[in-house]
Amino acid sequence: MRDNGLTIKTIFFGLALLGVNISTTLAADQSVLQPRVPVNQIEEARTWVNPFPSTPENIEKGKHIFHGKAFCVTCHGRDGKGLGNIPGLVGKLPRNFTDKAWQAVRTDGELFWILKNGSPGTDMASFVPLVLTEDEAWHVLLYVRSFGN
């Protein structure tokens, strides 16, 4: 009898854990769609257009930066899906660039704003102008976009 009670408790506990996990996963997926650029700057940021066409050569240049001097790969991964188990990472997880819903809601200008300012309150830092020139940032964004295709 005692053992049965324990087993039932264990099952309920397991279900409760599962329930918590499911709800946080859904919330996280939705929250990546929220704009990252502050409301008073988003209108302007959305007018910025990538001056470089998405040619295979330009995407290749962006890939080189992603894996090289900008070390994007250390958080976003070779497959662009975003690593989830980085020691010391606080708050939000690195973005999964293969998420088509996320790709669809963001303009190039908003992503460029992020490379200039970082995503406040997260480990996504600012890269322009300290690590990347503006031209390099636009190239790396062509590569980020290529994960959505």
Ligand code: HEC
């Ligand atoms: C130290 C880890 C780290 C590195 C290195 C890093 N990122 Fe991120 N990145 C993050 C995190 C964490 C987020 C999620 C921020 C958020 O949810 O607001 C993010 C989010 C983003 C986003 C999405 C912002 C949005 O509007 O949703 C883009 C685009 C991005 N990173 C591009 C890059 C590029 C390009 C590089 C290299 C130049 C890079 N990241 C390097 C951790 C990193």
